[in-house]
Amino acid sequence: MTQLHLQDALPNTSFQLDGHADDWREAIRLAGQRLTSSGFATIAYTDEMIAAVEQHGPYMVIAPGLALAHSRPSPAVLKTGMSWVRLVSPVEFGHAQNDPVSLVIGLAAVDETEHIDVLAMLSRSLGDQSKRAALDNAQSPAEIRSLLTN
């Protein structure tokens, strides 16, 4: 299994730090556009991520203010990678505890294993409240990557 590096999984083209969305669908579209810009997925994957929420509800809002938008490996996924969209104004996903969402992380995965290491790195950082606050205030993709790796 090839080791996926953060720089490859979350390049500058994957970030939008001042996103504007009126609702959760638009928020997921922004995350999908960044996955497309980075060459991780086609635009069809955006519709698959939206369909996943329509089908299963807002369970992807996994922590206060944080949605992990994703679908499953499909022809619309070109490479494993992620996107990072910070919203200027948070939006409601309809989650009972964790609304409103201010950070949408998009995930495209070609299989069930390649993204695991990067996901573990995210989990360690986002579970730490002081680090989460630093990530919310970071000014550049490089600063965010550095916070995630240290």
Add this chain to the structure above:
Amino acid sequence: MNIVCVCGMGIGTSVLLKMNVENAASSLGVDADVQASDIGSARGSAQSADLIMTSNELAEEIGDISVPIVIVNNFMDVNEIKEKLQAALAS
């Protein structure tokens, strides 16, 4: 014990939950084999499980099942997972 973490797709949310459940179990000194599963195969995976951990929305979608279901609100909060795991073990 066997724990199954369930999410809609089986590759993102449930994998994150699996990592944090493993952390929580090891800090409680519980010997746990933790699997991630998508909702479509959850009822099948549940047959060999002692415990299912998932979100509120998906717990409703799984429906009636003989295995206890633990609902987690914050998948990133190892303390919440630890408390709920401990409560489930005690019951």
